Amino acid sequence: MRVLISIGERNFPRDVAEGLEALAEVIYLSAREKGYWEALREAVALVAGGERIDEEFLDRAPRLRLVARFGVGYDNVDVEACTRRGVYVTHTPGVLSGAVADLTWGLILSLARGLPGADRFVRERWAQGLERLPFGFDLEGKTLGIIGLGRIGAEVARRAQGFGVRVLYHDVVRKPELEEAYGVEYAPLEELLRASDIVSIHVPLLPSTERLIGERELRMMKPTALLINTSRGRVIDQRALLKALREGWIKGAGLDVYEEEPIPLDDPLLRLENVVLTPHIGSATRETRRRMAEACALNVKAVLEGRRPPNLVPEQRIDDR
Ligand code: NAD
Secondary structure: OEEEEOOHHHHOOHHHHHHHHOOOEEEEOOOOOOOHHHHHHHEEEEEEOOOOEOHHHHHOOOOOOEEEEOOOOOOOEOHHHHHHOOOEEEOOOOOOHHHHHHHHHHHHHHHHHOHHHHHHHHHHOHHHOOOOOOOOOOOOOOEEEEEOOOHHHHHHHHHHHHHOOEEEEEOOOOOHHHHHHHOOEEOOHHHHHHHOOEEEEOOOOOOOOOOOEOHHHHHHOOOOOEEEEOOOHHHEOHHHHHHHHHHOOOOEEEEOOOOOOOOOOOOHHHHOOOEEEOOOOOOOOHHHHHHHHHHHHHHHHHHHOOOOOOOEOHHHOHHHO
16 A cells, blocks of 8 residues: 655654554655656555645546545645545644644734834844834734634634733634633624724635635725735735735735745735735644644554544535534
8 A cells, every 4th residue: 555645754754654654655755746646546545735636636546545634724625526536535623723823923913013124124224223113003902803713713812812802703603612711702794894903814715715805895994904814815805905905995914825825926915015924834833743744644544444534524524423
């Protein structure tokens, strides 16, 4: 049996792979590397990154029984096509929520206090003593609107308590236990957008969330508000966001994800001063990436031993009910 790992040794350390080697031949090759498609033909399990896994892909993987997505979002995987062919799809829920919530707060603080500009100022101009930096703003007493109060959204809400921020949330499911635990208040989307000083998005990318935030929604936000996105780029209409940032409908944005990744160097978003941008690093800490690899390995091991993997995506958990 063969296991193909497409996410590299940095993400899936050799010692984690060793646990699988007694059961299968383990091959590391990324989708861009020579030999990947040959290796895939014989693979029973694939540890996958963001590569598109659709019918055409599955045609080239006749022995595949498992797509173990390294990450919690699986919008790059056609789950229905996998299910039709008897291919399990797993992901790594929970183990990365804290890391993404930390980055979310990092983006909020960077914008509230102008950290990228302050860093450049110290390196380039402070000693000349001629100019002053603009003031930032306090977080205490402000309103944070969380769209999607799932695993990551809840961790963002938990951290908000420490900053003295009032939290509104919008979700398709009401979460009374989280309302109780973190003092968060439910609001319809429009109300949340109008009332929040900071709006942070934590929904999965689905047909119903694609372009959830477009021109109409951006125009509802306060001109002083910040928009943070660490979910998926396509949840925001990026052209409308560019217009909103240029024309001052909102004050700033902190983005970890983009409609196209990597975002092209000539994208006009990269020339704006009122944005803080990171390269899809929500889960990129040593501890979290290791936990993600270990979770993937447990799923692979289960399938190699003929068991159901523990972290099936919800669409494949239907017979649990
Ligand atoms: P989750 O499933 O626990 O939470 C998602 C929440 O969104 C759920 O509560 C769900 O009810 C809600 N939701 C769904 N559709 C909605 C809608 N139309 N309006 C409002 N709420 C809606 O998922 P999670 O583990 O918190 O992860 C969320 C997403 O974060 C992932 O799907 C992934 O795309 C993204 N993510 C990004 C990074 C990164 O590196 N930037 C890392 C991990 C996850």
